[in-house]
Amino acid sequence: MIYLDNAATTKPVPEAVEAMLPYLTEYYGNPSSIYSFSDKSKNVIRDTRDFIAESLHTKSEEIYFTAGGSESDNWALKAAAEAYASKGKHIITSKIEHHAVLHACQYLEKQGYEVTYVGVDENGILNMEELKSAIREDTILISVMFANNEIGTIQPIKEIGALAREHGILFHTDAVQAYAQIPIDVEEMNIDMLSGSGHKFNGPKGIGFLYIRKGIKIRSFVHGGAQERSRRAGTENVPGIAGMGAAAKYSFKIMEEKIKKETEIRDYLIGRVLQEIPYTRLNGDRTRRLPGNANFSFRFIEGESMLIHLDQKGICASSGSACTSGSLDPSHVLLAIGLPHEIAHGSLRLTLSEETSKEDIDYVVDNLKEIVAYIRNMSPLYEDFVKAQKEN
Ligand SMILES: *Cc1c(COP(=O)(O)O)cnc(C)c1O
Secondary structure: OEEOEOOOOOOOOHHHHHHHHHHHOOOOOOOOOOOHHHHHHHHHHHHHHHHHHHHOOOOHHHEEEEOOHHHHHHHHHHHHHHHOOOOOOEEEEEOOOOHHHHHHHHHHHHOOOEEEEEOEOOOOOEOHHHHHHHOOOOEEEEEOOOEOOOOOEEOOHHHHHHHHHHOOOEEEEEOOOOOOOOOOOOOOOOOOEEEEEHHHOOOOOOOEEEEEOOOOOOOOOEOOOOOHHHOEOOOOOHHHHHHHHHHHHHHHHHHHHHHHHHHHHHHHHHHHHHHHOOOEEEOOOOOOEOOOEEEEEEOOOOHHHHHHHHHHOOEEOEOOOHHHOOOOOOOHHHHHOOOOHHHHOOEEEEEOOOOOOHHHHHHHHHHHHHHHHHHHHOOHHHHHHHHHHHHO
16 A cells, blocks of 8 residues: 555554653553552643644643644634633634634634634735735734645744734734644744644644643633643643654654655655646645645546546545545635636545655656546546547
8 A cells, every 4th residue: 555645644653652652551640640650640731741842943831732723723713712802802813724623713703703714825825925915903913834735835823923913913823734844943933822733743633732821821722630731731641742742753753854755755746747748737835745645636627536546556545635535525725726627526645655765756657647548548538638639
């Protein structure tokens, strides 16, 4: 099997699994208990919190554990909206956010908030002029993702942070695709809240975190016990936290080397596909993109049928968006960069890991060429197109 769907989830590294095991077996103590048997649980929580804080260039008391990226996004948006409602009820986000942000915004619109969805250019980079002119007296929050999960585009986060700071507006970023993959400094980038998720950087699923800058008013997400400084009640997911901590340490250790390797292999993949498969385009910015992301549109092709053929060759990939598969709507991200529906439908996302080799890519591209040709040969649209080409 060749796994090229690392934007959907990643393979847990052995370090993460090994770090979890003791907390699933012998060290099962509740971290809130007084007796020393619980110290192991307390310690691994503290250690993970310290490491994540340090990796973001911030303080431990600003990191809150959650059940993943979706929860972190929901908490940041809904709780900030509520806490700052007396100042205003206007929120700004982008058209290409993950559904965890977009659907939370839609919920807030039903609660009487107003949301402006700022557009992006043809490569998926946020339109800064549009952002500037969207800012109003009553704007309380700007939420723009660090890097996009479909097309991999990395946003000008530092500029957005500076703009938000200048206007006294909170700035949240969904960094689920970026954290532990590329460097992030919340101080330098003026980020007030940041979402991360363990399973996107070789850790376990169902565990994540939200960074909340000290001094920000934000209400509790889960009411109950005093865990997470009384802001997110519930006995901590100790094995999950241990696994996420180990995964984060591993990811930061290999980051520099991984970026270099993935970028090289990604560029090789992009080069081969664009050169060898006609009527194909790359989606997303050529250079301001995640090291492991490639996203293509093939004309005269249905993304879903491509995935089925690739699966038969043992290749795991994704089309428009994993979250909308099952529905026939094309990806909102591909529409936002201006692709017509029929081209957005023929999209393929290949996301690499540090294990992906050049040989893997050769196997994938060789098969992809055949699959694309096979599907096109059955397409009446393609037949008409070829005929028209010949007549000209
Ligand atoms: C995966 C993902 C999420 C959701 O994270 P979960 O931990 O799966 O809830 C949110 N935002 C982005 C950009 C993602 O890629």
